Amino acid sequence: MKITDVLIKYWGHTQFRLKQEEVIEQVLQKKDTLAILPTGGGKSICYQIPTLMQEGTCLVISPLIALMNDQIRHLQSKGIKSVSITSDMHYSEIDTALTNCIYGGVKFLYLSPERLHNNLVQSRIKEMNINLIAIDEAHCISEWGHNFRPSYRHIFEIRKIIDETPILALTATATNNVIKDIQNNLLFKEENLIQSSFFRGNMSYIVDNIEDKNSRLLKVLDKIKSSAIIYVGTRKKAKNLTNFLINNSLSVNYYHGGLPSEVRTKRQADWTNNQTRIMVATNAFGMGIDKEDVKLVVHMDLPSTIEAYFQEAGRAGRNGKTAYAYLLANNSDISKQEDLLKLKYPKIDEIVEGYQNIANYLQIAVGDFPEDPIPFNIVAFSERYKINILKVYNILKYLEKEEKVKLSDGIHSPSKVKITTTITDLYRFQITNKLYDSFIKLLLRSHSNILNHLVVINEEKIATQLNSSVNNVREILIKLKQLDILEYQEKNNLSQLTFLQVRQDLDHLQVNKKKWEERKIYENEKLQHIVNYIKKKDICRSQLLLQYFGEMESEECSICDVCIVKYKHPKK
Secondary structure (H helix, E strand, C coil): CCCHHHHHHHCCCCCCCHHHHHHHHHHHHCCCCEECCCCCCCCCCHHHHHHCCCCCCCEEECCHHHHHHHHHHHEEEEEECEEEECCCHHHHHHHHHHHHHHHCCCCEEEEEHHHHHHHHHHHHHHHCCCEEECCCHHHCCCCCCCCCCCCCCCCCCCHHHCCCCCEEEEEECCCCCHHHHHHHHCCCCCEEECCCCCCCCCEEEEECCCCCCCHHHHHHHCCCCCEEEEEEEHHHHHHHHHHHHHHHCCEEECCCCCCCHHHHHHHHHHHHHCCCCCECCCCCCCCCCCCCCCCEEEEEECCCHHHHHHHHHCCCCCCCEEEEEEEEEEEEHHHHHHHHHHCCCCHHHHHHHHHHHHHHHHHCCCCCCCCCCCCECHHHHHHHHHHHEEEEEEEHHHHHEEEEEEEEEECCCCCEEEEEEHHHHHHHHHHHHHHHHHHHHHHHHCCCCCCCCCECCCHHHHHHHHCCCCCHHHHHHHHHCCCCCCCEECCCCCCCEEEECCCCCCCCCCCHHHHHHHHHHHHHHHHHHHHHHHHHHCCCCCHHHHHHHHCCCCCCCCCCHHHHHHCCCCCC
16 A cells, blocks of 8 residues: 555545655654654654554654544544553553553554653553654753653663664754754664755744733734734733733633643633634643644743744644734843743752752651652742742752652642541531531532542532532531541642652752753853844844754745835735
8 A cells, every 4th residue: 555545545635745755755664763844734644654554553652641632533533543541541541551552453552751661551562563653742852942851851761672663753843953862862773854844934923022012912813803822921921811802802711731631621622613712821832732723823922932932833824824923022021031041040059959948848858759749839838938939940840850850730639528427426416516417418418429438529519509608618618627527628729749769868969060051051042042033123034933943045935024024015
């Protein structure tokens, strides 16, 4: 079967996009390959087609559960067996999924890089016929990339298990440093890069130097009445800007990493299905977003890097029609970013002290190695030790890069209740405390196993059933807890901290000062590239972006703000 036959059979297309066929041919020749294709350029086909043409299973390493699930749904709709191993699966579920990969004809196994280190996963992979290792969002491997994830650095270990299996690394953006880093870390047998041009002829890049950003935003949204993404720098700003737009009668919602997963999923689905026109989001709204009719992306704050900006702006115009990427900036934005950079890189002694304070706060003794993730209230910690909350976060990010700890952001834990007294004592309590009788009866009626297990409850629903307020329900639950009638765990959205090494004392905590300083200098250079992009008024925006990625010779786009002025076109 020819590769075009597979394309027609499963995707209904008669021809490939630029570079897709070349990548597939390299994979079929068992060559390690790094493919840099634009956002929306059909990267997944590059590993799906060669897998379907061969015996065996493709191991796909992907950074996001939502991205995995989307791919699996897409493949299963075509009758292609696919499974994923995610963090919310029990041992028995993982065991079954892996067994199906060995004996059940599964073509695609999706894993997070963290799951790849699981002993059960590794032992079962040895039994599988793995025909290809595909690594999505491969720039996460590189410390010089914009979405570095320490767990990606250990993917090379899979080569010790299945050494002869070729690797296909995929990304949309990569500088020369990142390209070299990816291939070195994945132990490519030889360098093999296939790269398409970063040129997006349908993208109009516009920079507005303006103080009143909100007013300008309203005018842009009024002119370009389409599906849109608005990127902001903080969660608070996402919520506040959403309220501002709602007050101006716009269909809008917000998205950030601190929202419960079910809320994020619902909001993304509403936006994807055009039930919500505008999504206001932090950079958490990123990987895996594939919506063809997005015509507008607006950055209300300076992006951290050119790579991040290019990828985020590139979520518009995937249908090939003219689309717009607005960057609203002013002089104060630059100074804010410079201040944030200082907070992002605390002094080495602040990092060491921060590590010790965190361990003490969580009551972890020197030499202890907690097995399970520990809830960690960053706000409370920041207040107790009088450390700027952003500095705390960046201390944690450094410790994560050094593989001391791992921070899982915004883990949602619902409220839970369990009756702790005996049924006899509970009955006596109800008789002598009529005030609580109807409340306890409702709990017993609604949750049959509440006497033996912690059960999830919804305070809002209970309040409605009792014709009471949520605060009153919580007060009753707290009072019953104080009376030793029940156990009550209030819901939270706390982060969770996992120790990756034993808790170390000051003398044995090693930090790489040289490497830290190098990264600080490097990120400052990244910021200067953004500043240069904003301030340059004599070079086509598209050309500036392409030059950053090493494309030194390219044509002017004719539709960015610089070109419009240059050629005296009417401004869109």
